[in-house]
Amino acid sequence: MAVGQSVRGARAVQLLSKNHFKEDPIMNVSANRALTTALVVIDVQNDFIPGGQLAVPGGDEIVPLINRLGQSFRHVVLAQDWHPAGHASFASSHPGKQPFGTVQLPYGEQTLWPDHCLQGSHGAALHPALKLDHAKLIIRKGCNPDIDSYSAFMEADHQTPTGLTGYLKERGIDTVYLVGLALDFCVMFSALDARLAGFNAFVVLDACRGIDREGSMAAAIRRMQEAGVQLIESSAIDGRPFA
Numbered sequence: 530m531a532v533g534q535s536v537r538g539a540r541a542v543q544l545l546s547k548n549h550f551k552e553d554p555i556m557n558v559s560a561n562r563a564l565t566t567a568l569v570v571i572d573v574q575n576d577f578i579p580g581g582q583l584a585v586p587g588g589d590e591i592v593p594l595i596n597r598l599g600q601s602f603r604h605v606v607l608a609q610d611w612h613p614a615g616h617a618s619f620a621s622s623h624p625g626k627q628p629f630g631t632v633q634l635p636y637g638e639q640t641l642w643p644d645h646c647l648q649g650s651h652g653a654a655l656h657p658a659l660k661l662d663h664a665k666l667i668i669r670k671g672c673n674p675d676i677d678s679y680s681a682f683m684e685a686d687h688q689t690p691t692g693l694t695g696y697l698k699e700r701g702i703d704t705v706y707l708v709g710l711a712l713d714f715c716v717m718f719s720a721l722d723a724r725l726a727g728f729n730a731f732v733v734l735d736a737c738r739g740i741d742r743e744g745s746m747a748a749a750i751r752r753m754q755e756a757g758v759q760l761i762e763s764s765a766i767d768g769r770p771f772a
């Protein structure tokens with residue numbers, strides 16, 4: 530019995546040492562990068578593109594680029610804003626309030642929006658031209674009627690996780706590339722929370738579009754820089770394999 534075990538043990542060591550990455554440092558780097566890096570696509574949904582309830586200017590222009598970038602990543606995650614009717618972020622839920630006004634909620638000041646991304650609606654659906662069939666996870670957020678969630682990681686109460694950190698960490702991912710809508714809201718808060726959760730975070734600027742209300746774009750760029758989010762252009766990664 531002892532002999533059998535040690536033979537099997539030796540065979541396992543032999544198999545391990547056959548690991549070809551060991552003999553090929555370039556392959557090693559690229560294979561490891563593929564396993565530890567994910568593309569996180571934020572809220573590329575009908576309501577955020579021109580014609581939608583909360584249209585982000587040029588929101589549809591980024592779809593072909595995101596599709597192309599997606600081909601370079603083994604791990605792709607999609608975030609989907611997914612609100613129940615009467616959600617606390619809707620102006621219509623607060624009598625006398627208008628979209629783009631604010632209201633005080635238990636977790637702080639909440640910007641009010643037109644009704645958008647209603648669960649199951651056409652507006653909440655992912656953009657039909659988005660072609661990321663190998664994406665393994667769609668994380669839905671903003672589902673709690675009383676709490677908004679710009680971030681794909683953490684609801685606006687800063688206490689309720691969406692589960693995305695756990696998913697990524699359990700998959701061994703340490704680096705995320707973020708793209709999508711809107712740069713100055715959901716992409717920014719997702720990138721900030723990615724940093725808080727300990728991930729390396731890159732935002733691919735030309736694969737994002739912003740709402741840009743009252744200087745929100747400039748403020749978002751500054752906040753991300755201060756948090757150590759790396760702001761890049763797609764030319765820095767386009768065609769590079771993360772797969």
Ligand code: VGL
Nearest residue numbers: 572610642710711714715
């Ligand atoms: C978003 C406002 C409200 C976004 C979502 O995806 O940036 N913005 N809900």
Ligand code: ZN
Nearest residue numbers: 610618646671
């Ligand atoms: Zn929303």
